[in-house]
Amino acid sequence: MLIRTRKSAPSGAKASQAASALRRPRLLIVGPLPPPLGGVQLIIDMQLRSSLARVFELHPVDTSKRKLRWAVENPTWKTPLYFARDFLRLIRMLVRVRPDAALVHATSSLSILRDWMFMATARLFGAKVICYYHGTLHARFPSGETRIGRAVGRFLMSTAHRVIVLGPTYQREMGKAWRRDDLAWAPNMADVALFRNLPVDTPAPWLAPGERAVLFVGRLSAPKGIYDLFDAIPRVIERHPEARFVFVGVAERDALEREIRSEAARRGIAARVTFLGPLEGGDKAAAFVTSKMIVVPSWTEGFPLVIPEA
Template identity: 25%
Template sequence: MKILMLSWEYPPKVVGGLARAVADLSQALAALGHEVAVVTTDAPQCEQSAYQAGVRVFRVNQFLPKALDFLGEVYLQNCHLTQKGIELLNQGGFDLIHAHDWLVAPSAKVLKHAFQIPLVCTIHATEWGRNSGLHNDLQRHISDLEWWLTYESYRVICCSESMRAELRRIFQVPEDKLTVIPNGVRPETFASVHRDLDQWRRQWAAPEEEMVLYVGRHVFEKGVDLLLAAAPKVLAHRPQAKFIIAGDGPCHNDLKRQAWELGLGEKVLFTGYVDDLTRNSLYHLADAAVFPSRYEPFGLVALEAMAGGAPVIVSDVGGFAETVRHEVNGLTFYAGNANSLADCIIRLLNDKPLARRLVERAARELVEKFDWKQIAQRTVESYRQTLPQREAEVLYDRYQLTAEALRKGGSVHESRNHGGR
């Protein structure tokens, strides 16, 4: 099968979990013998066309001409994505288009109709879910584009049962159009760490301190403020705790201000963006990896922490509630409740045997449930379910054109020259 992927981000350009999910899926599909071409936006020091782990990656310039605002940038980006997509599709042979999220919806729609190729999409999150509703015109516009993409797609893939329910409720996507396929993780990606971890650890925490780690974007939906709000209670019971807050985002300065107002002082360290080697090392050293999201369609970051050997604590929302089971492969707390979060952190720091059991069970489940080869196979099966539908539509359209030609006194041969949809 020959697949054209559309994604606005792709490693090394990584803003959220979408980039890694698209890359891992594309590479897993290639490993199964399928031909995958990814059209995405540019990244520093990356060639416009390159092979990465068996995948052809094509990057387009998203900054010329310079847009006046965010939406202008999105639409100009889609112009470039469409142009490159046309170049590739003109070469022929592609079986379908797989689009990821609303930022590529316009180009996906144009390419689908222009080349009469089935469109599959993955919705990784929704604007409604990220903001607990739609509160301004920009959010409503983005939500409309998300709906548009689901409407135009032959099949809609989502990463959790929670996300399936959300798409049914918000966009009224038909049940038989939806497929739930989880994201996965490559444990080997997280095996590489700094050479002397004990020595390297000293720049982050004192030898006697216990590391409570957060890695991710600093946005409201990720709930980092809840972790800071839980810190005073944790420190009252475990004064040796040290909070490491990695990442960046729009809420970064507000979070630093909150930490100052709570008097956390040297007990919290904001690291800013960390590279993969630093991230892996922090996971290996963490006494607890905490992800207090208010909204999480899947929660790939929890799997990454598990792969890094960290015991995890997550909120009981969305995909987290499906991948992390309380006291089995992690701990869960009541979403939005800082007191509940503090209790989970205290328990994990107090009970080292429990932490070890959680890490061991999580490592087994990564192989059993979240292996990318299995996920790629399920994705291919979903693709194949769209192809008979496409063939049926082509036959139906040919029948309609034939009937119309006969009514006008033409021939069957003449009618077929008009092509399909």
């Protein structure tokens, strides 16, 4: 008597199916990693350490210049070399990982053309593309205030399946400019663990007894409002002689930093200002905790990280 049995799948096929079912989706995160600890670098570092790592298999593509003094909006002769390096890194990761999705951190200015290339390439490899856009409404490029600028923005962002912006106003206005109703928004965030356990009486060796710190955190440059703040300091000191202005950050060039410090001396305010240079981690948190006020005199910002940190 013959007994017909159901033909079972090969054990290898079963193992492959089980592995596919258990595999987490692969996500590339494209953008600069620290050091240095700039705003976008800190955001990406927090994303890599967040709950995303439990849901996705994360693979960073690091585009950091590893330069303490660097302004991405000011191209130099090295910019094409950095682009070639980063593009090759992206290609290698796309070939090796075959990601399901790519999260590309992009900003306004001409550097968005580089970010568009990253998004287009990831899409050609079959990945879903999410653009985390750190730009502003009044950016020069792509401009949201001119017909050509809006058309350029629509073209660049059409490469992304989804776009994340920094706030609800950006969601509404950029959605109009780019003719998209699917924009999401997510504000910048801070690593609260750095600040949570610092006591109020944290030492501040840069403060004399009775002094009260007014804190500036960011790049020392005209667009960040450094000279506007210098204009205001004498008036503040006149009314509040106990105030000391504490600067955390560096200029994009050594020569520019020397110029800024010389300008403080020329204006007669050097005795009331302290330049702490670049602070990271607990040292930067201590500067926040020991200050009575933070000032953000930037000409333009998307969503400055110093706000949630403060």
